[in-house]
Amino acid sequence: MDNAIKICTYCLIEKPLDQFYKNKNHSDGYTNYCKVCTNMKHKEWIAKNPKFYFEINTQLRIDRLAAGLCMRCDQHRLPFSNIFCEDHFFMNKSASRLKSSEFWQDIKEKFYNQNMICPYSGKKLTLGIDASIDHILPVSRFPLLINDLNNIEWVDWGINCNKRNMTKEEYLQSERYKLKLFKMNEQRPSKESNLDLSAYGTPTCIMSRE
Numbered sequence: 001m002d003n004a005i006k007i008c009t010y011c012l013i014e015k016p017l018d019q020f021y022k023n024k025n026h027s028d029g030y031t032n033y034c035k036v037c038t039n040m041k042h043k044e045w046i047a048k049n050p051k052f053y054f055e056i057n058t059q060l061r062i063d064r065l066a067a068g069l070c071m072r073c074d075q076h077r078l079p080f081s082n083i084f085c086e087d088h089f090f091m092n093k094s095a096s097r098l099k100s101s102e103f104w105q106d107i108k109e110k111f112y113n114q115n116m117i118c119p120y121s122g123k124k125l126t127l128g129i130d131a132s133i134d135h136i137l138p139v140s141r142f143p144l145l146i147n148d149l150n151n152i153e154w155v156d157w158g159i160n161c162n163k164r165n166m167t168k169e170e171y172l173q174s175e176r177y178k179l180k181l182f183k184m185n186e187q188r189p190s191k192e193s194n195l196d197l198s199a200y201g202t203p204t205c206i207m208s209r210e
């Protein structure tokens with residue numbers, strides 16, 4: 001049965017069985033429409049019934065959240081997330097910070113490979129609290145690196161806000177400079193600053209913690 005084929009009753013094309021969704025209600029265990037046609041019909045139906053689709057989807061989400069589950073699936077929510085299970089947390093992060101949810105497993109792996117530690121502060125990061133994705137070379141200046149996995153690391157949320165559109169090297173330099181200034185000020189007050197941080201924009205804390 002491995003190379004069995006079936007004719008889609010919509011497009012009338014003969015296709016291997018893996019091109020059909022499984023469905024117990026059909027005698028052969030597969031839908032009559034192929035996957036391509038099923039997906040197309042589904043999209044057509046949503047387009048024709050947007051309000052109804054929105055309502056059943058919304059009700060499903062409300063029910064899951066009320067039951068302590070992830071809004072998107074039947075898994076339990078992360079302890080510090082009001083919305084997501086762990087996998088959907090990473091999917092959402094991937095979508096919002098890397099412009100596509102397809103990298104969620106990569107960023108999840110990165111998080112655990114870093115032992116959940118912020119490379120700047122050495123602090124242990126918690127998903128839903130202070131774990132945020134940083135672009136080592138900022139996207140505002142290096143837009144092509146938005147989903148380059150070598151340009152991604154997990155850092156403390158507060159540090160990410162302060163880093164603004166600095167590169168990692170620039171940020172470390174500014175922190176060292178502030179430390180130096182601080183030490184000098186301990187000895188004698190008011191030393192002029194010659195490092196103009198305003199060039200890197202104002203601190204932005206618009207990133208969602210979810």
Ligand SMILES: [Zn+2]
Nearest residue numbers: 008011034037
């Ligand atoms: Zn078809």
Ligand SMILES: [Zn+2]
Nearest residue numbers: 070073085088
């Ligand atoms: Zn989920």
